[in-house]
Amino acid sequence: MNLDDLVFHPWAMQGPRDVPTLVGGSGSHVVDDGGRRYLDFGSQLVFTNLGHQHPRIVAAIREQADRLCTLAPGWASDVRGEAARLIVEVAPEGLGHVLFTSSGTEAIEHAVRMARLFTGRPKVLAAYRSYHGSTTTSIHLTGDPRRWASDTGAAGAVHFFGPFLYRSAFGSATQEEECERALAHLEQVILLEGPGTIAALVLESVTGSSGVIVPPPGYLRGLRELCDRHGIIYIADEVMAGFGRTGAWFGVDHAGVAPDLMAFAKGVNSGYVPLGGVLVSDAVYELFTTRPYPAGLTYSGHPLACAAAVGAISAMRDEDTIAAAARLGSEVLGPGLGELADRHRVVGDVRGIGGLWSLELVRDRVTREPLVPPGATGAATAPMAAVVKACLERGLLPLVLGNRLHVAPPLNIDDGDAAAGLAILDEVLSAADAHAA
């Protein structure tokens, strides 16, 4: 009997699966039950920013487990306080407090609740082509209604188009034009919805699962100004972009802006123990010094998860992981993936920054028709399923979403492993080229 058949799998067709059973790992590799090694080229779901079994994180968890495994959020905890201190230290100015959650989804839920309590307004703006989580509020903010086809939609979620030159909603020819038009469009949406009804705007600082879309220079600054002008709380979703993934501590750092609330998870402790949270501005924090915050989670600030965060953030500082991630993007993945795009007609676009990249695969570079249609399931996904299979056969764990091959290895991957991964993708794309005109 295959025990994996007893597991109900998220985001998946149920039934027997043809995937390796992973039992071990180290650094950028994982190992299956037959002893075969795989290069983890997507950092699982873009969260093992420091790779697998990093000794500093493992030791921190072990030491905490020996001392005190768990504690309710109502009591003060040394390790929780230390995690908050380290997180606040690397966050943008003015975000001085942390509400801990156990996931990115919960962080978004709480950020939205705080914004509604703070402003007294109901609506929340979010971009098409975004992912914010999978509970009721967060999935309805997620800007891909195909993901929640069975639901009716949550009251108050309003979508707008963000800048995305490759598939521009505005017909722009340049990034400057795209930025200008996207900001003008956003202002129109705000004015038509009525600024007095909008509590918050939530945006991934670099769009992750929906396509790795890096905002053009000036966009986040313009968006911050619009929020300020209309009294809207700016929630930065840094669940994927945060903690070094883009070659800065946070995606907003590239633009030099600070949001009012910032959701994080994943890279905060490389996902060794589930942890997320919301960084809260001083102004929002102030409100809850006069009235209680009316929500919480049993495992908020779980000691083992916080210990893992202390280990991870300390290691990132000591090992200069941010600089390594920036170099990974500018010297290794950027040029390497650019070469693959030059060589393979199936690659329509290469996008990314730091350690977060995506190859968009198309049937035709001119029409930009995706290799598999948006929202496709079953047989229609065969060309991308073949990409996954070809990667696994060559010892690489890929991260495939829709018609895109995301490339997001651990930020501390060594150059030899990165080159080996790119060489595998080169072979895999040669086979995929057969589908492209």
Ligand code: PMP
């Ligand atoms: N926001 C973003 C930007 C994400 O990438 C994710 C997870 N992929 C989430 C929110 C939800 O996080 P979680 O799966 O931890 O609930």
